[in-house]
Amino acid sequence: MATGRHHRPATSRSRGIPEATVARLPLYLRALMALSERSVPTVSSEELASAAGVNSAKLRKDFSYLGSYGTRGVGYDVEYLVYQISRELGLTQDWPVVIVGIGNLGAALANYGGFASRGFRVAALIDADPALTGKPVAGIPVQHTDELETIISENGVSIGVIATPAGAAQQVCDRLVAAGITSILNFAPTVLSVPEGVDVRKVDLSIELQILAFHEQRKAGEELPGAEEEVDPAPHPVSPPAATVTKRETKRDGRDSNRDSGRGTGRDAKRPDSGPDGDLPAVMPA
């Protein structure tokens, strides 16, 4: 019970365009706009692919979902493709956006030029702090949460950005949805529960860092083979249910473990010398 609703659209491929492709279209668009500014008339899939950092076959397949706008032997017309992708992404209209939670991050977002330059218009900044109300941030006066519903319905906003503390996020989310928002970009580190038909995308800083840390640890571990690895480097923090814990050689087969090998740039003593402060960060809040 209480599974909330965490469904991807289920029938993910919205109109025949795979989700993975949709996620890459902005990438292509960015590269294309750079070419456009340099007045480059056409690009080959190879060139554009390398500019966007993807495989050229993938790019061609992606474009084929849009309807094959290329010319064999020549490539793609830059301007035309910019327009087609923009249209496909819905960027030929502008999207009013509200940002809720104008703290450190919210203010940075409000100041971010990359919004406006891509068809998104910051329609309003909303915060619960009365001290902020009326204060201009990035030239836009902050409005109080009380007016959230009014702002959204009067401006026909359908995209909301949540930059409040995690504790307030779900509540804010509920209000946004009730007010008519159907797309949410969430920066708060929480899982949001939304009704069907509402899209949520999340950006979580610390998750990204943790993923990097994982790989970083692996790199470091591989350089010094042998010794501690595989084994449990510390006793159990609390006594688990019973004698269950001792039994643990179930998995742990230590697969191939190759990682493309080859280094490249000189890397040597890179291990952080296990920070000066000896306490574990916040791993065991107990």
Next chain:
Amino acid sequence: MATGRHHRPATSRSRGIPEATVARLPLYLRALMALSERSVPTVSSEELASAAGVNSAKLRKDFSYLGSYGTRGVGYDVEYLVYQISRELGLTQDWPVVIVGIGNLGAALANYGGFASRGFRVAALIDADPALTGKPVAGIPVQHTDELETIISENGVSIGVIATPAGAAQQVCDRLVAAGITSILNFAPTVLSVPEGVDVRKVDLSIELQILAFHEQRKAGEELPGAEEEVDPAPHPVSPPAATVTKRETKRDGRDSNRDSGRGTGRDAKRPDSGPDGDLPAVMPA
């Protein structure tokens, strides 16, 4: 042809742990730490899964890669699992991190408490602007780019965050890598080229918004069936190579087009009334 190096590790599954699983571990960890704070001793896969917003089978399979730390009939010991995941992610040590580019976003990141609370320590803030040098941000004095190499090698930093303008990102990246950084979190909207062995993860705000806009457009389009859709709503921005353009009924079969249907909450007139300013945002910079 300057393909740069955009390889995923190739042998993606680092030690037998699939990349997709690694990406979810922080999610589980977050949920577990919340339970831990509430002194919940054990959780079932079902409960934890719904807290983390994933399928319970997926969660169990994910945990099985770590070595099956559960007790059948009971569930998982919260504290023990917190520790195991932390260890797997490399969070039992603390990771010094440098942030380069202390503008709007960089400052927000520096002020973000979520770093420290998860084992990441901001070792230094670096910016090219001499006016910023020495000024404290979040209690840490900003240092000049000249000292980048020194800072990194002296502190044994292996993770770097880039929050500079896009134009400076590749250059900053190169210096970071040369100085010994092997993991980069990039906020600048550019594709970074790095040598093998260096991990790059990117966070791109406007890409997320564009993806939301795509789905938003689809929702709106489905409510008013018929009329403009499928057809080219505008002439070609520039004349493509030749008579090529006219021929375009190659694809476009208008697939199933169902999208799980069912709405749920009342959604009615949500279309942004096509912004007051009549100009297309920045779609056609030409």
Next chain:
DNA sequence: ATGTCTTTGTGAACGCGTGCACAAAGATAC
């Protein structure tokens, strides 16, 4: 000790995404 009941761990099937490799399309040259 035996039985029942809960929940894990995982085999197997399936679907999506990726990349290879190539036929076909069209440009360009002659």
Next chain:
DNA sequence: GTATCTTTGTGCACGCGTTCACAAAGACAT
């Protein structure tokens, strides 16, 4: 017009990730 050369569009195969569904493991009651 014909030939050659470039580059697209895509069929196909493969691998990863997801999900189902269930046997086995163990807790708990009696």
